[in-house]
Amino acid sequence: MSEPTGATRRRGPFKVGDQVQLTDPKGRHYTFTLEAGKNYHTHKGAFPHDELIGAPEGTVVRTTGNVPYLALRPLLPDYVLSMPRGAAVIYPKDAGQILAMADIFAGARVVEAGVGSGALSTYLLRAVGDTGTLASYERRQDFADIARGNVERYFGGPHPAWKLTVGDLQDNLVETDVDRVILDMLAPWECLDVAAKALVPGGLVCCYVATTTQMSRTVEALREHGAYTEPQAWETMVRTWHLEGLAVRPDHRMIGHTGFLLTARRMADGVEPPLRQRRPAKGAYGEDFDNDKPTQLSLAERAAARAAAKAATPVIEQD
Structure with missing residues (x-):
C-alpha cells in the first residue's frame, strides 16, 4: 500500500529537500x-547541511560559534506562518476550527474560494487525503502562483486531490455533489447561490470573514436564501501561558481576533427552513438596519416572524 501524499516527508531521518526548523537557546525558530x-x-556561526542529512529528528547541531540548535521538521502551523505570502494566511487556530466544525473528512469533496497564500488549502488537502478532492478558486494569478508554490513545497510536489483554478467562483464553478464549500472572501454572500x-x-x-458588518450581512443572506439552515457564527481566541518554575501565569500577549467563522447546512430541495422561535432583541431591526439590502428581511417578513415567535411563547398564568 502506497503512502499518502507527503507522508514520507513527515517521518524518518532528514533527507535532501526536507524542511528543517532550527530552535536556538532563546526559543527563536529558523x-x-x-x-x-x-x-x-x-x-x-555556521554548520554544514550534511551534518543533518541522514540524522534523526530531534538532533542538536552546533555552529562554529559553539551555539546549539535543535533540529526538527516544522509542524504545519509553523510552516504556514513562515511560508512566503501573497495574501494574509488563515491562522492555525482558525484552520483547526474549520477542519473540525466544518467536519472535513477523508475522501470529502471540497470547494474553496479565496486561496490566498495556500495555508488553508494545505490543511484541507491533508484532511481530504488522496481519495478526496479540493477544487480551489482564486481571482488573482499572483496569489494563485504563490499558493501553488507553498502547497507543492510542503507536499514535495503536486497533490493528486488538488485542482487550482484562476477565476471567480461564480463564473467558473463546475463541481457538483460537493460535501463542503469554504468561502474566504470579501463578499461571501455573493456566492451562496x-x-x-x-x-x-x-x-x-x-x-470566514473579518468584520462584524460582513458577518451580519452573510448571516442575513443565508437566512434569506431559503436553501440553508439557521447559520452559526463564532470566533476563537488563543492565550498561551508562561511556565517558569512557580511563575505559572497567562502570557501578556495573546492571539486575539483574526476573523469570524459562520457555518450553515444545505437543506433538501423544496424544503423550507423552520421559522426561528426565539424572539429578536429589542431594536435588533431598528433604524440602523439597512432595509435596502436585497439579502435582508423585509419589514413585513420581520413583523410576521416576530408575531409568530410571540404566539409560540407560552403564557404562564399567575394565581
Whole structure:
C-alpha cells in the first residue's frame, strides 16, 4: 500500500529537500531546506547541511560559534506562518476550527474560494487525503502562483486531490455533489447561490470573514436564501501561558481576533427552513438596519416572524 501524499516527508531521518526548523537557546525558530554540500549561516556561526542529512529528528547541531540548535521538521502551523505570502494566511487556530466544525473528512469533496497564500488549502488537502478532492478558486494569478508554490513545497510536489483554478467562483464553478464549500472572501454572500447548487443535501458552507458588518450581512443572506439552515457564527481566541518554575501565569500577549467563522447546512430541495422561535432583541431591526439590502428581511417578513415567535411563547398564568 502506497503512502499518502507527503507522508514520507513527515517521518524518518532528514533527507535532501526536507524542511528543517532550527530552535536556538532563546526559543527563536529558523526554517530552511536541506541541500547537500551547503552551509547554514547564523549570526552565531555556521554548520554544514550534511551534518543533518541522514540524522534523526530531534538532533542538536552546533555552529562554529559553539551555539546549539535543535533540529526538527516544522509542524504545519509553523510552516504556514513562515511560508512566503501573497495574501494574509488563515491562522492555525482558525484552520483547526474549520477542519473540525466544518467536519472535513477523508475522501470529502471540497470547494474553496479565496486561496490566498495556500495555508488553508494545505490543511484541507491533508484532511481530504488522496481519495478526496479540493477544487480551489482564486481571482488573482499572483496569489494563485504563490499558493501553488507553498502547497507543492510542503507536499514535495503536486497533490493528486488538488485542482487550482484562476477565476471567480461564480463564473467558473463546475463541481457538483460537493460535501463542503469554504468561502474566504470579501463578499461571501455573493456566492451562496452557486454554493447551494453545488452542495449535496446536508452539505455545509463555511464562511470566514473579518468584520462584524460582513458577518451580519452573510448571516442575513443565508437566512434569506431559503436553501440553508439557521447559520452559526463564532470566533476563537488563543492565550498561551508562561511556565517558569512557580511563575505559572497567562502570557501578556495573546492571539486575539483574526476573523469570524459562520457555518450553515444545505437543506433538501423544496424544503423550507423552520421559522426561528426565539424572539429578536429589542431594536435588533431598528433604524440602523439597512432595509435596502436585497439579502435582508423585509419589514413585513420581520413583523410576521416576530408575531409568530410571540404566539409560540407560552403564557404562564399567575394565581
